[in-house]
Amino acid sequence: MTVKSIDKDLDTLTLTLTAEFAAPVEKVWELWADPRRLERWWGPPTYPATVETHDLTPGGDVAYFMTGPEGDKHRGWWRITSVDAPTSLEFTDGFAHPDGTPNDELPTMAVSVRLVEQPGGTRMELRSLFDTREQMEQLIGMGMDEGLGAAVGQIDALLAA
Template structure:
């Protein structure tokens, strides 16, 4: 399992998950910038993702849905706020309705992903910031921590495959 730690900090309104991969920073970066690779790991195995839009640039947007075991769809959106290839990206993240409009009562989280070389491996640190302690607790109760661990557990197989040309 590539996840080496996860930490909930209700006071700071943050959830941090750290994973390490036996691949270069550049190779791990590709799993974020290429929506077809992103689909192979974003979302836990029982809720695979499909990206309908993926504008990987500052100000760009992404729309995706995860399909559950019974065929139900959970939609989400991202707005990329910073991209510093190949070491950092940030995006706002929220739930969406069937028309891709934000689901306001679920709030917005802000994710900051950092990739760094540590002894020839890549450490990926993902920090999710929340609007309130209630939102953080709600997301954790929905299975965010377990889902992210399962999703990141799929990355090794993605990076082991040949990188697209």
């Protein structure tokens, strides 16, 4: 499995997933940069993602929804804050209402992605920073850590294709 660790640090309000892939940085970056490839792994296997808009430039937006086993749709959005292709991406990640507008009743988080070349491939660090301990605990209670691990766990198969 590609996921090496998922660390929850309530003191620093961070959830950090670390994964390693037997592929070059540029190939791993394409899984973020290409919306059709992103939607093949961003949702956990039982909640596949559909990317509706995808603008990975500072100030750009990504809008998507995940479809659950019962056909239920869960919308989300990103607001891109920084891009340094092919090694880093930063964005604000949030939930959305059925019409796609941001849902301010659920927490947002600042996400940073770092791709680092290492012998034999790429190390990816995906760090989510929360505003409060309560928000972090709320999203972990909703299964964020397990869902993220399951989603990233699909990447090896995509890189092998």
